Amino acid sequence: MERYIDLRSDTVTKPTEEMRKAMACAEVGDDVYGDDPTVIKLQNLAANMMGKEAALFVPSGTMGNQLAIMSHTKKGDEIIVWHRSHIVMYEAGAAALLSNVGYAIVKNEDGFITDTDVLQNIRAEDVHFPQTGLVCLESPLADGSVMPLSMMEKVYNTAKERSLPVHLDGARIFNAAVYLNTKAKDIAKYCDSVMLCISKGLSAPVGSLLCGEKEFIHRAKKYRKLLGGGMRQAGVLAAAGLISLEEMTKRLHIDHENAIHLAKCLADIPHITVDQKAVQINMVYCEITKQNFNHSKFASGLLEKGIKINPTRGGKYRLVTHNDISREDINFVVDAVKR
Numbered sequence: 001m002e003r004y005i006d007l008r009s010d011t012v013t014k015p016t017e018e019m020r021k022a023m024a025c026a027e028v029g030d031d032v033y034g035d036d037p038t039v040i041k042l043q044n045l046a047a048n049m050m051g052k053e054a055a056l057f058v059p060s061g062t063m064g065n066q067l068a069i070m071s072h073t074k075k076g077d078e079i080i081v082w083h084r085s086h087i088v089m090y091e092a093g094a095a096a097l098l099s100n101v102g103y104a105i106v107k108n109e110d111g112f113i114t115d116t117d118v119l120q121n122i123r124a125e126d127v128h129f130p131q132t133g134l135v136c137l138e139s140p141l142a143d144g145s146v147m148p149l150s151m152m153e154k155v156y157n158t159a160k161e162r163s164l165p166v167h168l169d170g171a172r173i174f175n176a177a178v179y180l181n182t183k184a185k186d187i188a189k190y191c192d193s194v195m196l197c198i199s200k201g202l203s204a205p206v207g208s209l210l211c212g213e214k215e216f217i218h219r220a221k222k223y224r225k226l227l228g229g230g231m232r233q234a235g236v237l238a239a240a241g242l243i244s245l246e247e248m249t250k251r252l253h254i255d256h257e258n259a260i261h262l263a264k265c266l267a268d269i270p271h272i273t274v275d276q277k278a279v280q281i282n283m284v285y286c287e288i289t290k291q292n293f294n295h296s297k298f299a300s301g302l303l304e305k306g307i308k309i310n311p312t313r314g315g316k317y318r319l320v321t322h323n324d325i326s327r328e329d330i331n332f333v334v335d336a337v338k339r
């Protein structure tokens with residue numbers, strides 16, 4: 001099998017050898033009956049690491065976010081959410097369809113909802129108005145920027161004063177924890193529910209976890225069944241997830257260091273600009289500023305050398321480091337880009 005250096009995303013990570021072994025001999029049961037011991041272990045570990053009462057293993061991050069919205073809100077509510085968040089942009093409009101909620105859209109450049117945004121978007125008690133049902137935060141954002149904890153704390157306290165629940169889309173919360181040099185639970189304490197992905201930089205093949213209060217998770221479990229997400233011998237997948245949480249979370253700093261290294265090397269190449277200060281987790285954004293540059297030839301040239309990148313968006317590229325990319329790979333990429 002040909003090996004590629006795949007910089008498109010950290011979702012492309014393959015399960016490690018250790019994961020494959022653990023999956024092969026995982027102790028399993030029927031998780032719809034609630035008796036898969038490996039799933040139970042994974043859920044307990046995730047809940048514990050997030051400082052929450054309970055957790056639910058779900059097939060994808062999208063399902064985790066949508067179950068959170070379904071479980072927190074009622075029909076006709078409005079949710080406060082950033083205009084380019086994953087929930088608004090990349091979940092196929094599911095919140096409107098599944099939860100019948102509207103969006104109170106927060107538009108700003110940096111993507112972080114402030115306490116002032118929350119106050120400005122909460123609906124007053126009025127027969128004409130929808131009711132505000134939830135605040136959705138996202139950190140890190142898909143561009144790799146991490147929400148400052150002080151900001152999260154203010155949003156959380158403001159929402160609590162108004163009895164509003166807060167959901168955190170924490171697909172890469174462990175990357176945020178590395179950047180903030182703190183524990184994931186010290187981030188998750190500023191939300192009522194959190195969704196995290198084990199299928200991204202943590203190398204598991206499938207899955208996400210939704211964490212929150214026991215009663216909330218109980219409701220989410222029912223909705224998971226409703227959406228067809230009740231899985232049977234899911235312990236085969238959870239076995240990989242246990243390694244994600246126990247082991248792979250400890251090596252994320254390597255991906256961050258590789259991203260910083262990549263950004264630094266790219267910045268030294270003429271006609272490439274990189275905002276090195278913007279590299280907080282495992283993502284590098286760079287822009288090729290050369291006039292009349294042939295972007296598709298560039299991408300196909302890299303592919304010939306065994307390097308996969310996503311197509312440019314307006315001259316910009318997002319490059320993502322992960323467990324299947326070594327420092328040598330990064331140096332190889334820099335050399336290929338130069339050429």
Ligand SMILES: *Cc1c(COP(=O)(O)O)cnc(C)c1O
Nearest residue numbers: 060061062063086141142169171
């Ligand atoms: C990847 C991601 C999700 C959901 O991921 P799935 O592809 O559905 O597993 C949600 N939010 C953010 C910010 C993400 O990056």
